[in-house]
Amino acid sequence: MPVPHPTPEPPHASNPPQDAVTDVVRWAAFSCVLVPVVLLWYGTSLAGAAGTALGLAAVTAVCRLLLRQSERGAAGRAPEEAAAGGGRRHRSGTGAHRGGRRTGGNTPVG
Known part of the structure; x- marks a missing residue:
């Protein structure tokens, strides 16, 4: 009797979404x-390459902080929405232009 082989997991199944x-x-x-x-390979000065590295590191650090803060906010918001009755609140009307004054199109005001 042949032995069934386990199905391999997809490559990213072990990585949870938070990673x-x-x-x-x-x-x-x-x-x-x-x-x-x-940059060094193509002849840029050492100072220029170092400045670029520091700039990229600073941008990376700020982006990391913002992403982590966004994750925490999303995780904290999910239980609150469930307790408040869940779901999105829909507004009446269609599109982004509800109410208000409208001019006669794209004509300049003169």
């Missing part, structure tokens, strides 16, 4: 190293 920020930060850190190396 998406970690993946982004890893790629950003990789670029913080790679970009200055490429």
Whole structure:
């Protein structure tokens, strides 16, 4: 009797969604190293490459903080929405232009 083989997991099944920020930060850190190396390879000064590396590192750090803060906000907001009756609140009307004055199209005011 043949023995059934277990089905292999998809490649990203072991990574939970919360690790998406970690993946982004890893790629950003990789670029913080790679970009200055490429700049040096193409003849940029050491000071220019170092300045670029520091700038990329600063942008990466700020983006990481904002992503983490956004994650915390989204995690804290989910239980509150469930307790308040859940779901989105829909507004009446259609589109972004509800009510208010309308001019005669795209004609200049004169």
